[in-house]
Amino acid sequence: MTRPKSFPINPFPDVKPNDFHKLNKKHVSEDYVGENFKLINWEVFAPFNDTGIDRIVSKYICPNGHTKYDENLNTHPCPHCNTPSYKIYRFIQIKTRELKGLASDTFGYTLKTKDFRTDPRHFFLFYSDHTNDFILVSVYDYLNFFETNRDHFHASPTFKQGNGKINSLRYDSHGDSWTFKGISWDIFRNTLGVEKMQNPDYDKYLDRYISDIDLLKRRLFYEFSSGRTFTSNIEQDINQYLQQTNSHPKAIFSNIKLTNLRKLNTLGTDIVNSINGYYVKFKGLHI
């Protein structure tokens, strides 16, 4: 028997979510997510210019975690403990897919290194339009999952190997559950995902989470695996080198930056002008 759902619902009942094909579903999917968050009393912001974030959602919560997933304290104190509420922001990157595969159960997606920021308030929202499920995972939980289940992680170089698609997120229609390589992801699903999303610790201990995510990123990204693309003799050399460069990243990087700038400045005006032409969109970076 299908259980009734409170979140998400189809806010556009005149059309089925899977009536769209992959080329025209981006806009409607983002709107679908936004309207669903409005229905549970979050304030929703849509991008005005092109950014890597598809929606920002916001609301007032109790810092002691008493706020329900569909409750917005709207500047009022918590009715449970009378503590003043405060406003939280969550930054959402949406991935929408139909389920594909032999049993139509696979949610294939790609994530690149540019998708991993060190801010724990950044969330990946995997929207399965066939099952009408939102899987909401913070960048912290995502990286932590792979650190804990290390064998399953896609090491950094594999982000670009093959087609880069991750096909390990699966839906089991018999058990009505989501798993990643056999490990349950139902804790990130729909209302449970929203409850994780409004975790006040991400705001209260923001700096600590940023440092933790940075460590996770560097431990997981800077581990080279030769795979089938490279010969195994370079694996040890690369991993030893990465260990050195990651021992004091700030100091080592500053030295490299100075040395590189000196070298680039010797390359002639035409080349320097060309490089600065590419750097113009990165304010603060120039030769």
Place this chain on the structure above:
Amino acid sequence: MNISTKSVAYFLISRGFNIFITEETNAFLAQRHICKDCSSPWYMDLTECFLCGSYNPYIYKCNNCNKYFSITGTVKNCPTCRQKLIQCCINDSCLSNTNTSVSTQINTKYKGVFDGDSCFNIAQMHCINCGSTLNKYTTFNVKVCDASNVDEINSFLKQNLSQFDIIVIKLKINSGVKYKTLKPAEIAGGIKEDSFCDEIDLLRFA
């Protein structure tokens, strides 16, 4: 968003902010991705060498002649020896330049560390200013007020503005528009016409 508010939004986009909107006509959310340690902007579309962290220098190199070329031209082979040009890491002490096995494999599989298909470049990991690896988002809920005299401003400021982080007041006077950028807490001191300036100053809060 009304046209006057949109104009403020575009000003902030030109200064490196991203803008997010709701149904409100004279308000928006300004957002930046910055270094946690020094607040310099952070760019996820800027790439670094996976091995040493050097930024993409956007240049070609001929490994045979040891010469560098601008990437702007369409030449893909060295004009002197016709060898394939590569987008290498500029750091001479990077493993991709010092270890023959590593460099051979990178340059055989790809056209260098920064080739578009290469897995040896990675999105920005180090701050372009201080080298920190920590980054975060900042947001400002911005409300825009259009006024042609101080009375209109004072009337606007009587509203409950506590849910906004920043108020941008645009005062239209004969010689053009003057701006005042302030936090709601600063309203209590009152607004004087001579305190307006020529530009929106959101960066002082960033």
